[in-house]
Amino acid sequence: MNNDSSTSNHLFDTASLPFSQACENNKQPILEILQQELQGFNHVLEVGSGTGQHSVYLAPRLGHLTWQTSDVLAHHATINAWHAAYPAPNLYAPLTFDVSHDSVPTNKAVAAPYDAVFTANTLHIMSWSLVEKLFELVGEALSINGKLIVYGPFNENGHYISVGNQQFDISLQQHDPKSGIRHLEDIIALAKTHHLRLSDRYAMPANNQLLVFQKH
Numbered sequence: 001m002n003n004d005s006s007t008s009n010h011l012f013d014t015a016s017l018p019f020s021q022a023c024e025n026n027k028q029p030i031l032e033i034l035q036q037e038l039q040g041f042n043h044v045l046e047v048g049s050g051t052g053q054h055s056v057y058l059a060p061r062l063g064h065l066t067w068q069t070s071d072v073l074a075h076h077a078t079i080n081a082w083h084a085a086y087p088a089p090n091l092y093a094p095l096t097f098d099v100s101h102d103s104v105p106t107n108k109a110v111a112a113p114y115d116a117v118f119t120a121n122t123l124h125i126m127s128w129s130l131v132e133k134l135f136e137l138v139g140e141a142l143s144i145n146g147k148l149i150v151y152g153p154f155n156e157n158g159h160y161i162s163v164g165n166q167q168f169d170i171s172l173q174q175h176d177p178k179s180g181i182r183h184l185e186d187i188i189a190l191a192k193t194h195h196l197r198l199s200d201r202y203a204m205p206a207n208n209q210l211l212v213f214q215k216h
Helices: 020-035 053-061 074-084 128-141 163-175 184-193
Strands: 045-046 066-071 091-096 116-120 147-152 196-204 210-216
Touching: 020 053, 020 116, 020 147, 020 210, 045 128, 045 163, 053 066, 053 074, 053 091, 066 074, 074 091, 116 128, 128 184, 128 196, 147 196, 184 196, 184 210
Parallel strands: 045 066, 045 116, 066 091, 116 147
Antiparallel strands: 147 210, 196 210
């Protein structure tokens, strides 16, 4: 993890914290796209903040906006530990968000609607019904012209785009038959039903993609 002036004086041993190598590998490519796509945006909700690694890297480098983390309660301790190790003035402690029964959470300290939602590597670990629920909730919560930015692997034209993705999908479904890599066309169609139009997509490392939807 690179340090900057806001994070270099921490006193925490991050080697003892839960660590995602995938987050470490993709954080810089994701940042480069977000710096383009989130110019002029103000209040971002990260859905499924996981370990918290993305948030502590992205927030201080996108200092013009507030970065609100969220996840199921079981992940909050880890996210908070990473935040304590790498604090940033625009980085907010996680809100509880369980797609299965929660509405999109809000921070009462920030008197503004979300104009962007970011989520990484979440759609393939949810059931399809929860993916549908997530898009419904995000479509309702975003302001007009707001953006939903989704990072992860996707199938195209009914096929895997790599052998690695196929092997990953098999492992996902062995663990949970309701999970799995989603089809790009299904995600685009689902988004449209909630007034979210695909405005751009980017090829990312390790056969992943970053999809940008805008609310209209």
